[in-house]
Amino acid sequence: MKNEDVFLQSAPLLEKLEQAGFEAYYVGGAVRDYLLQRPIGDVDIATSARPEEVKSVFPKTVDVGIEHGTVLVIWKGDGYEMTTFRTESDYKDYRHPETVSFVRSLTEDLQRRDFTMNAIAMDRSGRIIDPFNGQQALANKEIQTVGEASERFSEDALRMMRAARFVSQLGFRLHPHTTAALKKHASLLQHIAVERKLNEMEKLFAGANKNKGMEVLMKAGLHTYLPGLIDQEAAIEKLLSFSFDHLSSNQMWLLLLRLLNHPSPKAFLSEWRMPAQKIKYVTRALQLLDKRDTQPWSAVFLYEAGMESAIDVEIVHSLLYGREAEVEELTERYAQLAIKSLHELAVSGKDLLVWKQEKGGPWMKQYLAEIECAVVERKVENSKEKIKEWLESCNLL
Ligand code: ATP
Ligand code: MG
Numbered sequence: 117m118k119n120e121d122v123f124l125q126s127a128p129l130l131e132k133l134e135q136a137g138f139e140a141y142y143v144g145g146a147v148r149d150y151l152l153q154r155p156i157g158d159v160d161i162a163t164s165a166r167p168e169e170v171k172s173v174f175p176k177t178v179d180v181g182i183e184h185g186t187v188l189v190i191w192k193g194d195g196y197e198m199t200t201f202r203t204e205s206d207y208k209d210y211r212h213p214e215t216v217s218f219v220r221s222l223t224e225d226l227q228r229r230d231f232t233m234n235a236i237a238m239d240r241s242g243r244i245i246d247p248f249n250g251q252q253a254l255a256n257k258e259i260q261t262v263g264e265a266s267e268r269f270s271e272d273a274l275r276m277m278r279a280a281r282f283v284s285q286l287g288f289r290l291h292p293h294t295t296a297a298l299k300k301h302a303s304l305l306q307h308i309a310v311e312r313k314l315n316e317m318e319k320l321f322a323g324a325n326k327n328k329g330m331e332v333l334m335k336a337g338l339h340t341y342l343p344g345l346i347d348q349e350a351a352i353e354k355l356l357s358f359s360f361d362h363l364s365s366n367q368m369w370l371l372l373l374r375l376l377n378h379p380s381p382k383a384f385l386s387e388w389r390m391p392a393q394k395i396k397y398v399t400r401a402l403q404l405l406d407k408r409d410t411q412p413w414s415a416v417f418l419y420e421a422g423m424e425s426a427i428d429v430e431i432v433h434s435l436l437y438g439r440e441a442e443v444e445e446l447t448e449r450y451a452q453l454a455i456k457s458l459h460e461l462a463v464s465g466k467d468l469l470v471w472k473q474e475k476g477g478p479w480m481k482q483y484l485a486e487i488e489c490a491v492v493e494r495k496v497e498n499s500k501e502k503i504k505e506w507l508e509s510c511n512l513l
Pocket of ligand 1: 143144145146157158160228229230231234235272274275319
């Protein structure tokens, strides 16, 4: 959807709040990305209405974080997060504010936000409210905290990782004060939950300027407080010597793991609290990458890897060895494989039982594996008849 349409679609929500006597604005990433003419994700709405008041204005709402002032309003099938203007104070343990107070002033709400570019509001007519010169920061392509950087990072240390991920997302640089404060307060990151770190890391890995983002992390020493990256300067330096901006998140983890040479990739990724499925995928891809070192892509190797893993391995492998990735060729070769999985094999264990007239047992699995391999290598056509003939010619029936 076009940015203008996203705002147009949600404008009636702001209007409804206004009609009920409240203020309401678009805030956060949506306004920032709109001003940068980048595709916007979710729209966040800030309002002077208290959660209970928001709920009284809209028929369909979900309490998603009511103690922080956030209510999800369901409107024409979509959900919109509405957060009451608030201030935060008495930050505890460098992460969570002890007190969240609802306020009626937009400026106070904008003041609690992390970076000036994220502290711009827009009303439904498109008027910009920008008390902290966020637009200037956008024009300068500069990331700068609202207020004193040291103070802001001490309040919530996650903001330091957010700075690095915005560098990756936007390709901006950090304001010198922001850089200095990052270096000074890097160790506070130890107080932040791994889940939140992973969330920011994934956003960094999804950005178009990952090299820059990783450089910020490393130079500030933030990596020391990330799972498995303490004392890994050499590996990270090596990582930074590659151009990896075009890599996907899976490919980034793969490349990172390869360079870290971690004794247990699974343990490393588990420490990051990565979803089990992703851990499985990445660790397997790492094994395939090692295998790719010793052999080129053959039909069987491609078949074994599967398309997605083969592409990930190919891209990382080509990067490591400074050659062009042959993704298109690989995709074509994969498409031409005789079968893509065991299910596509023209014979099953049942056929084998009938042909061999023997009791079922481990031999069946072995047979199927051999047939599978022969079909993929095109030694035999994938048809019942041909496979039977082939087994006979090998004296297996
Ligand atoms: P995107 O959605 O593109 O990842 P965003 O800027 O919208 O980026 P969110 O995490 O969705 O980021 O947060 C929405 C807004 O809330 C931010 O723009 C910022 O104003 C504020 N914000 C979020 N996290 C923090 C934080 N840790 N400290 C201060 N303000 C924050
Ligand atoms: Mg957002």
